[in-house]
Amino acid sequence: MKIQNSNLSRLRILIITGGLLLWFLLIFGRLVELQVFKHEELKNEAIEQNRYIREIWPTRGTIRDSQGKILARSLPVPSLFLARVNGEDKDTLLERIASLQALLPLSPREVQRIKNRIDQGDRFIWIKRKISWEELERVKQAKIPGIFAQRESKRFYPLGPHLAHVLGGVDIDDLGLGGIEYKYNEYLQGKKGRVLFRRDALRRKYDFQVIEPSVPGRDLYLTIDSNIQYIAERELERAVLNNQASWGTIIVSNPTTGEILAMASFPDYDPNNFPPADPAAQINRAIQENFEPGSALKIILAAAALELKPESFEEVFDCSTGHFSLGGLVIRDYKKFSLLSFPEIFIHSSNVGAIQIALELGPDNLYSWLKRFGFGEKTGIDLPGEEDGIFRPPQSWTIHSLPHLAIGYEISVTAIQLLQAINIIANDGLLLPLRLLKAFACSEGLEVLPSPAPVRRLSSQVAREIAEKILAKVVESGTGKAAALAGFQAAGKTGTAQKYDPFLKSYNSTKHRSLFVGFVPVDKPAISMVVVLDEPKAGRYYGGEIAAPVFREVARRVLLYLGLTPQFSPDKIILASSSKTRSQNKP
Amino acid sequence: MIKKKLSKTEILFVVLSLTVALSCLTFYVWYQTELIRLGLENQKAQETIKQLEEEIKSLEAQRSSLLSPERVEKIAREYLQLTEPNSNQLIYEEWLAEVKK
Known part of the structure; x- marks a missing residue:
């Protein structure tokens, strides 16, 4: 009996032990399945549940x-x-x-x-x-x-x-x-x-x-100063609306550094709602609009003539006919002059005189000097979509091209190209590339970009001669009198061009483009500026009548803002040359 | 069957071992909980910092908008009735020096 009980107990123990072993084996098997075979899959699931990238x-x-x-x-x-x-x-x-x-x-x-x-x-x-x-x-x-x-x-x-x-x-x-x-x-x-x-x-x-x-x-x-930008925009809007112009642009720069201080175009848009509903409003007229500059281009003609033949300055030209004819082309002066000296041709913007100078220069010289001033190619301003302008080489010119170029036709320029050209004159013949980016912010504060190296395009003597004896006189007694500022001697050149009508296939005498390009003060330029107004319809259209006053108003307010002391007191006492500008270089 | 009586030392050892094990476990659980709690607090603080930084940025932009030259000029002209000075109202120190001469 005892033996039977003992066997039964052993059997029970064996069954329980076997059962437990089987249970452990099952658990072990499951663990192996989870930990070994499904390891990657389950690990990823777990990661997915408690973390995410x-x-x-x-x-x-x-x-x-x-x-x-x-x-x-x-x-x-x-x-x-x-x-x-x-x-x-x-x-x-x-x-x-x-x-x-x-x-x-x-x-x-x-x-x-x-x-x-x-x-x-x-x-x-x-x-x-x-x-x-x-x-x-x-x-x-x-x-x-x-x-x-x-x-x-x-x-x-x-x-x-x-x-x-x-x-x-x-x-x-x-x-x-x-x-x-x-x-x-x-x-x-x-x-x-x-x-x-x-x-x-x-x-x-x-x-x-x-x-x-x-x-x-x-x-x-x-490099933009938002206060100067505001002044330029306000005056531009006023000028466009008052003169019922199609569009207008003003660029203000510091000619000694090449920094753009303001660049305004009208009509404008709100970048908070970009792109604007009217695509025309998006065009930056300062760099994306090609136009014939008219008499403003005569500055380069003067520079080329004086550089190649310095004695030209003393020459006198007969402009008494009041017109120039060549192969069916007739170009007239806006009024009849008699004999005009070299500077007087530019001061009074005589087309007849300018053509005579251009004919003396010849096509190759005029072409290379216009190229030297940067026409026909981008200025390299750090903005997308800049136009090159249109300037054909002498090989494709006609007999009318030279006289046309002398008075600023048969060439399309951008406002910024004109500004670059006047900067060369203002900066004693040195070209400083125009730029908009002044500095990057970095961990140490500011990483101010180095000023680009200036390139000589004109001799210093000729540049000063043009500035003081021609462009300053344009403002003092010539076509640009409306640009004259109280207290400061300004220099500049007016430009008025008839617009080419593609339907009429000729220039339209009722559609004009008016401009003024200049700098101030003459002896130590603080600002240079170009003003362009397209198709003024309110009656007046000469650059000297509608663009020059805009230059004056913008320059007056900007000089006041920059804290420049006037060169002349109300009693016309000549004071020391213009003082330093106010913290312009502080970004 | 005779049960062996555990000595006091043995009992003490078992109790101590259990206490140490429990303490370690409790500490571990507390440590983990605290870690998560601090993590949450840190996260919240980071979010607050980010939010405040964004608020500063927003306020700076707002200040720029309020100080826009157009708005300032409008207030000066319309609200404060200010006008631009005439050229004869401007006196420069250099002029005074010239007059003294």
């Missing part, structure tokens, strides 16, 4: 003027999207969109786009990007299921339409599409980064690890 978009760099004032900055804004959950039918989603329409200004086009995306079965649909925080609050309060917000950044231009053509604009993804925004997009946009977030069981982020740091865009400092 997010792309970090860098903040686009800020654009500032030379005084540090913000011109463009990216600020955070919410964007709304619809997240579709499995099983949600189309009608439910459309109902949500309908209820959103009462809270958000959604255009019929936007609604149609959302409906199309719903029809396509998309799970993620943008409702409206870059809305205001107030709009988001309204949507949040409505508690519409499936509608979520995501943080993005929006470009903000605090000065509105001011400097629009220089700044350009960005698209919905903050990528530069025009102006400085496009030109320096590479520096402004920065570099995307990646961050690993860890989450707890409630999916709250409690830790993060930067896998790849995002590099914020670099801040840029422009």
Whole structure:
């Protein structure tokens, strides 16, 4: 009996031990399956559950003027999207969109786009990007299921339409599409980064690890002074409207550094709503408009003549006929002159005299000197879309080309090319490339870009002679009297050109372009400027009548702003040469 | 079957071992919880910093907008009734020096 009991106990122990062993084996097997065979898959699932990687978009760099004032900055804004959950039918989603329409200004086009995306079965649909925080609050309060917000950044231009053509604009993804925004997009946009977030069981982020740091865009400092820009824009708008012109442009620069202080074009647009509804408003007339400069080009004629034949200055020319004829071409002076000295030809802007000088120079000389002043090629200003101008080589000229070129026809230039040319005169014959970018912001403060090396284009003596004995006299007693400033000696040249009519296939005597290009003060130029007004329709159209006064008004206010002491007191006492400008170089 | 009685030292050892093990476990759990709590607080602080930085940026842009030359001129002309000085109202130090001569 005892033996039987003992066997039974042993059997039971064996069964229990076997059962336990089997149980352990099963568990062990399962563990091997989970830990060995499904290791990678399960590890990834676990990682997925408690951590996630997010792309970090860098903040686009800020654009500032030379005084540090913000011109463009990216600020955070919410964007709304619809997240579709499995099983949600189309009608439910459309109902949500309908209820959103009462809270958000959604255009019929936007609604149609959302409906199309719903029809396509998309799970993620943008409702409206870059809305205001107030709009988001309204949507949040409505508690519409499936509608979520995501943080993005929006470009903000605090000065509105001011400097629009220089700044350009960005698209919905903050990528530069025009102006400085496009030109320096590479520096402004920065570099995307990646961050690993860890989450707890409630999916709250409690830790993060930067896998790849995002590099914020670099801040840029422009050479533009927003106060000078404002002065130029205000006077330009006034001039365009008063003279009923089609468009106008003003560029102000510091001729001794090549820095652009202001670049205004009218009509303008608000870069906060880029691109503008009217594409014409987007054209930067300062660099993207080719036009025949008329008499303003005579400056280069004078420079070439004096450089090649210095004794020209003493010559006298017979302009008494009042007109010049060649092969059916008749060019007239605006009034009859008698004998005119070399400087008088330019002071009074005699076409007949200018043609005589051009004929003495010859086509090759005139061509090479116009090229020397940079016509027919880009100035290299750091803005996209600059025009070259149109300037054909002498091989394709006709017998009319030389007299035409002498008075600024058969050549198309841009306003910035004219400014560059006058800067050569103002800067004693040295060409300093024009530029808009002054400095980059860096960790140590500012990385100021070095000034480009000047290139001699004209002898210093000829440049001074043209400035003091011709261009200053144009303003003092010639066609540019309206540009004269109280207290300062200014220099400049007027220009009036008839516009070519492609329908008439000839120049239209009722359509003109008026301009003035000059600098002030003559002895130590602080600013140079070009003013162009297209198709004035209010009666007056001569550059000396409508563009020169704009030069005077802008120059007067800018010199006052820069704190320059006038060279002459009200009693006409000649004072010391102009004092230093106010902290112009401080970015 | 005779049960062996555990000595006091043995009991003390077991109790101490259990206490140490429990303490370690408690400390570990506390450590982990604290780590997560601090992580959450840190995250919150980071978000606050970011938010404040964005607010500063926004305010700077707003300041730039408020100080736009157009707005300043409008206030000066319309609200403060200021006008531009005439050339005879401007006196330069250099002029005074010239007059003294």
